[in-house]
Amino acid sequence: MQATQAAPRSESSFKFPTLSLVGSERSLIGMHILIALVALSIGITLGPFQTFRRAPALQWDMPIFSYYYQALTAHGVLNALVFTTYMIMAISYFVTQRSLERTLKSLKLAWLAFWLMTIGLALAGGAIIAGEASVLYTFYPPMQAHWAFYLGLALVIVGTWLGFLDIGLTYNAWRKDHPGEKVPLAVYGVITNGIMWFTASLGVAIEVLTMLLPMSLGIIDTTDPQVGRILFWFFGHPLVYFWLIPAYISWYTMLPKQLGVRLFSDTMGRLVFLMIMIFAIPIGVHHLYVDPGVSEVAKIFHSIFTFVVAIPSFLTAFNIAATMERGGRKRGAKSLLGWIWHQPWDNPVIVSQYGGMILFIFGGITGIMNASFNMNIALHNTAWVVGHFHTTVAGAVFMTYTSILYWLLPMVRxxxxxxPKLALAQAYLWLIGMFMFGATMGRAGLEGAVRRTDAGAPGAYVPPAAAPWLNWTAVAGMILGISAILLFIVVIGTVFFSKENLEAEPPIHTKAPTDEYASKLFENWKLWIAVVIISNVIMWGPVLWQAFDPVNGFWVLGVPGAAR
Incomplete structure (x- = not known):
């Protein structure tokens, strides 16, 4: 193993080694990746068995967890909440330090954040394993979990707040030393993600601390499911962009360097991150179209703004495609579309990102359909939503995170x-398997297959037209299972068996382009935070006010100590 350099004591500019990590980086980022992969190893194993359980031709029992909803909760929480959150913090810490060429403002604060998250994970995970928290990853009331589940989730959220606070303090220190200089695009993305995440997670924090945790402790006897759903989806939709922004950071800042070209437009990238920060939150009512406690007016306005948030996706498609064309032309492409074939299709780091982009095209199209007020009535709570969700989170997000893992883990080690050939096979298999899963699960939903239902239970009704498509999802699950095995072979091999010294530098930019104009308004954070606050008060205030009813059920005192 290559020697790691000791971290500097000062907070001033620091020149990081290109082929190794300093000691503080290696331990902090390495521990985040370790926890992420442990969670993934359990959560991803349960995925294929979900398809086997739901396939009429198989209807296999669940391994590890005997109860379907316990397994489904573990699958969602460990994959969509734990794996992603730990990876996001690891990526954010690495990008911030390397791009700004300075260590974190407070390493102690970063470690405090990590341990709060990990203690929270232990509490929530223990409740799931004990069978006391089979409430799925959305944990809607009136379903009730053990108090440890809710307390654990609250600690994870607080830990992320402290982590992003540390990143913000590091950015402020850099800004004082670099007046008038544009922050590198990757860090701009991290900062917008942190602001959006803090704002959005306030919703679920309020839900947990004022409703779910008191209910599980027996402090209150009953609560209001409609208010709970509103608070969750204030958080739930921007959660998707919390996962997605690190993938965008990779596409915008790391992919161009890996292709040996410059990003087509740095300014357009800043606009995309800013638009996501502003528009990701005030659109969550499109998840509540069938809820009777939300007015039709609110649903229509949130529907309109949902289509606005599609604009950053279109800008990203243009910007990244233009950058890919530059890469293809540099590799010798001459014809109109020849640049597509002149890509490094034999590089697992590149292919994982391209695979994520391909799946995200279909995730975006199906997402627009979900957001359509009328069409959503036919799609809501069907397996269609599961297919859409996986092409975004298990597609664009997961494949890009594995791309980052394929160069960041070697740096840690x-x-x-x-x-690398196994890693390449893993990427292609995941692309094929997830495309098949999204298509067949979506078609099963159109044929009437419902989601969040144990379709393999005795007596469960499966529409005959949906049955063959659910069987095909099991085939997709097998392909994805093989891909997951290859992923962990590569990970374990890199950690324990790789012998060759690292040669590739991390794809990090330390300077923003000086020959491309970007208004100083992009970093006027007071302005944009005010916009975020005002827009959400306007869009969410009436929704919450209409649903909130403290007299008839929101806060009915129970028997103190009557905890679950």
Whole structure:
């Protein structure tokens, strides 16, 4: 293993080694990746078995967890909440330090954030394993979990707040030393993600601390499911962009360097991150179209703004495609579309990102359909939503995170990636398997298959027209299971068996382009935070006010100590 350099004591500019990590980086980022992969190893194993359970031709029992909804909760929480959150914090810490060329403002604060998250994970995970928190990853009331589940989630959220606070303090210190200079695009993305995440997670924090935790402790006897759903979806939709922004950071800042070209438009990238920060939150009512406690007016306005948030996706498609064309032309493409074939299709780091982009095209199209007020009535709570969700989170997000893992883990270890051909096969298999899963699960939903239902239970009704499509999802699950095995072979091999020294530098930019104009308004954070606050008060205030009813059920005192 390559020697790690000691971290500097000062907070001033620091020149990081290109082929290794300083000691503080290696331990902090390495521990985040370790927890993320442990959670993923359990959560991802349960995925294929969900398809086997729901396939009429198989109807296999669930391994590890005997109860379907317990397994489904573990699958969602460990994959969509734990794996993503730990990876996001690891990526954010690495990008911030390397791009700004300075260590974190407070390493102690970063470690405090990590341990709060990990203690919270232990509490929530223990409740799930004990069978006391089979409430799925959305944990809607009136379903009730053990108090440890809710307290654990609250600690995870607080831990992320402290982590992003540390990143913000580091950015402020850099800004004082670099007046008038544009912050590198990757860090701009991290900052917008942190602001959006803090704002959005206030909703679920309020839900947990004022409703779910008191209910599970027996402090209150009953609560209001409609208010709970509103508070969750204030958080739930921007949660998707919390996952997605690190993928965008990779596409916008890392992919161009890996292709050996410059991003087509740095300014357009800043606009995309800013638009996501502003528009990701005040659109969550499109998840509540069938809820009777939300007015039709609110649903229509949120529907309109949902289509606005599609604009950053279109801008991203243009910007990244233009950058890919530059890469293809540099590699010798001459014809109109020849640049598509002149890509490094044999590089797992590149292919994982391209695979995520391909799946995201279909995730975006199906998302627009979900957001359509009328069409959503036919799609809501069917397996269609599961297909859409997986092409975004298990598609664009997961494949891009594995791309980052394929160069970041070797840096943590100080050795080359183990078996790159296996990593390449893993990427292609995941692309094929997830495309098949999204298509067949979506079609099953159109044929009437419902989601969040144990379709393999005795007596469960499966529409005959949906049955063959659910069987095909099991085939997709097998392909994805093989891909997951290859992923962990590569990971374990890189950590324990790789012998060759690392040669590739991290794809990090330390300077923003000086020959491309970007208004100083982009970093006027007081202005944009005010816009975020005002827009959400306007869009969510009436929704919450209409649903809130403290007299008839929101806060009915129970028997103190009557905890679950």
């Amino acid at each position: 100080g050795r080359k990636l183990f078996a």
